[in-house]
Amino acid sequence: MRALAMSRLTSELDDALEQRTARGLRRERRIVDSAQGARLRVDGREVLHFGSNDYLGLAGERRVVAAAQEGAARYGVGAGASHLISGHFAPHDAIERELAAWIAPCPSARALLFSTGYLANLAIVTALVGRGDAVFADKLNHACLNDAALLSRADFVRYAHADLKALEQRLASSGAKRKLIATDAVFSMDGDIAALGSLLELAEKYDAWLAVDDAHGFGVLGEESAADPGNSGRGTLAQLGLVSERIVYMATLGKAAGVAGAFVAAHESVIETLIQTARSYIFTTAAPPMLACALAASLALIRDEPERRAHLFALIDRWRDAAAALPWRTLPSMTAIQPLILGANSEALSISDALWKRDIWVPAIRPPTVPRGSARLRITFSASHTIDDVDRLAEALADVAQ
Template sequence: MILEELQSELDHLQRDGLRRQRRTLASPCGPEARVDGRSLLSFCSNDYLGLAGEPALVDAACAGARAWGVGSGASHLVSGHLRPHAALEQQLATFTGFARALLFSTGYMANLGIVPALVGRCDAVFADRLNHASLIDAVQLSRADSRRYPHGDLAALERLLAASRARRKLILTDAVFSMDGDLAPLPGLLALAERFDAWLVVDDAHGFGVLGPQGRGSLAHFQLPAARRLIYMGTLGKAAGAAGAFVAGDATVIDWLEQRARTYIFTTAGSPLVACALAASLELIAEGDTRRQRLWQLSAQLREGLAATRWRLLPSPTAIQPVIIGDNHETLRVAAALYEHGLWVPAIRPPTVPRGSARLRVSLTAAHTPQHVARLVDALRGMA
């Protein structure tokens, strides 16, 4: 009976155009992929600066493996915190301008650790309605009162904060929204956090390494200081090209997370060889203005190429360029047609995005070329 129920639910997903499909690559991460015996041009990756296959990172990882082995062997607080981890945390703190940084295995685990460590019963979290699933789950784990405000609506958030009598308040937001590609109004959010004595937790998974001077992230993009009530999360498996995540903030906050964030305390520390690769990655990010400029040029090429066609792009100033279609099955049909043209663009459907807003999520990277983007534009224009 239990298996039949699961199969019935799977059949419903298939019927509604919501069943996900996993593909296995036979090639490293990059714009040109080998899948199911076919060569494809991929617009799926979050490797925004094209560092996942960068030889300098590979060399650093190999040297790290020879010096430190493959595994850390324990959690950070037992015996798994090795010198490469400590050095990387210091680099990340300096790079982002905060007093301290703390490494986590993934961005999802970082978010699940931050929120429940800071708030609980009798507290309140004020979250953007389009926040990532990890932030939504983090609020549920915290057991704090949850208040969701319309996407980017500072006036609505202000009203919710003013009406709250919670012991502690925490404002929670993505910096770059992963399915729309737009930016949170971070200056306004920080001003509200200051006014209402609230934490501001910023998930900069898609801004770190890409936005701001030297790729220092969305806070730097808005020229915001490393305020004491700000808690900054950045991932290291996207623009940084490797794996993991970090949280940066005031020294007292990081000390507290080190003692209370369960997803930090109760898991094995990441591989030291990855920490060594990330140390090299940070240097390339800081020197990566040419890569970031290429991203903006490719983004402009895509938008100009699809102007005056039926394809509606959201007003994204980032490497994420969503093409809104609406219907789940139509979105799948267009993605399949592109696939037949040798172009791999993911079809994103509910519940990842709101119902009726299914889309193609075009992710551009500095490893793409103008010729790659021209192929995608030509294919979409041919379907317009």
């Protein structure tokens, strides 16, 4: 009887999985067997790769790896407990102080490490708003900001991508007790940059928090200048020169920083509130301290080697010139995320497959990661690519387009 009931349950799952396959939505995992980089060993072959968020080429960087090894030798490989029990180590504390000083979005800022960006976003939204409050979210925000809003039980109000008029209407008509505007700083699948200055003005006008997810801007954006030395790679807020106690800044550390985890930088009252109340901070094991050691090395490289960013932007320029000659739509992105919009899921899969046959790996991105009808190749560049790599990709795509 039990076996029979179980087979109905599993056959329902199998039917749903088959429907996914029929709609071109079945995902497959390829197996990587080398360090992250422009060239990877995947499923037994060597490929040129344009699908990671390792924008500065730090994930396999010798000095970062050595710092992780030294960290493991000193602290072991596991934190053993959550931060509030006994898992908060000296390297965690050091990196939080360093990030607070470097990334402060307001005076009296502190920083707090999380094991992942997903957990950090859950913490921010659920700690700052709840029932009777409202979250206002750009429709192209990352899924974890949306999940955070749903988990918070606040009203979840979405506005069309980058439509600040629509946002203002919704803010003006809201009777919510507390309001929070949530936005990606660099939109993860389109690569464009949010109008954070205008969003901050709206936050001020309507007395709202502004939660900024800079997963794809930290490390990449933020120009070094004589007036503001040390700005290199500080992210989108630094690039736009924005400072406010309303800003709750989150950046991930598994993308440009090349390691894992995330941090929130915000006013000290926000950070203390997260430590005391955020369930996704309290009820999870701290990230291994060896990763904080690796992060210390990678932050030093972000700061001290601005040539990585300069090279990345040269690659992006080269690509944008080449992509203009291809038959597919590009988006107005000046960041390392350079999508080619293909439309149908089957088209995205077949172009990705044609590249794979030429030993180039660009994963096809399909709904629900992107809106229906906008399946794409999400091409990402890294400082570990060369100009020749970019040319090879453009030539392969021109060949596939014939």
